[in-house]
Amino acid sequence: MVKKAENIIVGISIGDLNGIGSEVILKTFEDIRMLELCTPVIFGNVKILSFLKKTLNLESNLHGIDRLDQLVFGKINVLNIWREGVNLQFGVNDEAVGKYAIKSFTAATQALKDGLIDVLVTAPINKYNIQSEEFHFPGHTDYLNQELEGDALMLMVQDTLRVGLLTDHVPVNEVSGHLTEALIRTKLETINKTLIQDFGITKPKIAVLGLNPHCGDHGVIGKEDDEVIKPALKKLFDEGIMVFGPYSADSFFGSGQYEKYDAVIAAYHDQGLIPFKTLSFGKGVNYTAGLNKIRTSPDHGTAYEIAGKGEADFNSFKEAVYLALDVFHNRNEYKELVKNPLKTKQKQL
Incomplete structure (x- = not known):
């Protein structure tokens, strides 16, 4: 019904x-x-x-x-x-x-x-x-x-700006220890599915930020980007998930590069939430994706x-209600489309 x-x-x-x-x-x-x-x-x-x-x-x-x-x-x-x-x-x-x-x-x-x-x-x-x-x-x-x-993922949303996190409430000195290929795969598969079923984006493009300054500068400032993040992203891309990066976080938002993607995934809490709240504070919504x-x-x-x-200011709470309703409708529509492959094909055309 x-x-x-x-x-x-x-x-x-x-x-x-x-x-x-x-x-x-x-x-x-x-x-x-x-x-x-x-x-x-x-x-x-x-x-x-x-x-x-x-x-x-x-x-x-x-x-x-x-x-x-x-x-x-x-x-x-x-x-x-x-x-x-x-x-x-x-x-x-x-x-x-x-x-x-x-x-x-x-x-x-x-x-x-x-x-x-x-x-x-x-x-x-x-x-x-x-x-x-x-x-x-x-x-x-x-x-x-x-x-x-499901597997919960914090996704901050304001219109077309969507910022997710690989790690959320983790102390900064423990972040690198949490970043594994398995975690990256789980989080990115979750965000990809979320963008499709909850936001109605047929083929999402996802950007991933590097952990270290300048993505480690080829190992000079840390090896995690080269040894963990890049290989994980390549495997996912080869499997058909449109994931790109890692990108140096310092200039990514200021240059407007984020506008090219349907979602941006940060390595840790403040790396993602500081730019998000700077751009959209008072209008943003915290959405628990993946459940x-x-x-x-x-x-x-x-x-x-x-x-x-x-x-x-109640605008952020009001936007949270609006987003919950939008996702509710989008999920129901997605379920109907999946039931009928012909409708899905027609929508893509």
């Missing part, structure tokens, strides 16, 4: 309640036209959301529910996953509040696994205050990689310094 737009259920985890997560969620759905595109369900507590709405002087109409089968299409649903009050202090790093962020996230993930929501959009968390004996992951992506099927379920997130953190002041 093809879903109507408003019947696409967007699950939303609340994030750190002392940060700007609730504000950007409520601001996004303050525009009632959003409810023509999807039906949101926020995993949290309707009393807390109502308090935050009043504090921030927002106009969203919230509909509290206790079970997902009570969800009403065309309304902003809030699923009560706890009853007790929470002591909020905007801008404060609080372990107690972090526990509620994880309650929301794990409940939403379970609903995603069970098919009770169609996509998941996560508000920002504090990676320090969420740690506990029950939850000991660096962030959303690592937990989703454990709970869902059997769809999850997006805004490109910013908890922003404690402006929490509770009504100053948060």
Whole structure:
């Protein structure tokens, strides 16, 4: 059955309640036209959301529910996953509040696994205050990689700019030890499949950045680019994946070279995210590619310094909702095309 737009259920985890997560969620759905595109369900507590709405002087109409089968299409649903009050202090790093962020996230993930929501959009968390004996992951992506099927890959997206990572939350001094031919193959096969099924790009072109300055200058500044990255890329190219590089990272974005490719893969976190956020901060989306379920997130953190002041820019969160919906439609279309090879051939022509 093809879903109507408003019947696409967007699950939303609340994030750190002392940060700007609730504000950007409520601001996004303050525009009632959003409810023509999807039906949101926020995993949290309707009393807390109502308090935050009043504090921030927002106009969203919230509909509290206790079970997902009570969800009403065309309304902003809030699923009560706890009853007790929470002591909020905007801008404060609080372990107690972090526990509620994880309650929301794990409940939403379970609903995603069970098919009770169609996509998941996560508000920002504090990676320090969420740690506990029950939850000991660096962030959303690592937990989703454990709970869902596939191999997770962080892909930052803003229109046609897409930046992925070979390694994500890894200390810089450990990056080279993680770069193996097997890892490079897995990540690049994942991004290639993602670009085809989730973004509708028939024959993706992927650029890969080198690890070392000037890609090692033929071994003078490191051997990883020549001995690990280049051979891995050649094998993939010979197998039909349009992968190019490695390219020296220092001039790749400034020269506009990235515009020639459908995605750019960086060797480590800051190598990819610094140029991405410089070019698109406030409009970018963090998409967890490679999994059997769809999850997006805004490109910013908890922003404690402006929490509770009504100053948060909600555009990145709104774009995260839009991207989740686009990927949902693209995946469904891809599944239909794969079922009918004739349609696939006609589309390529």
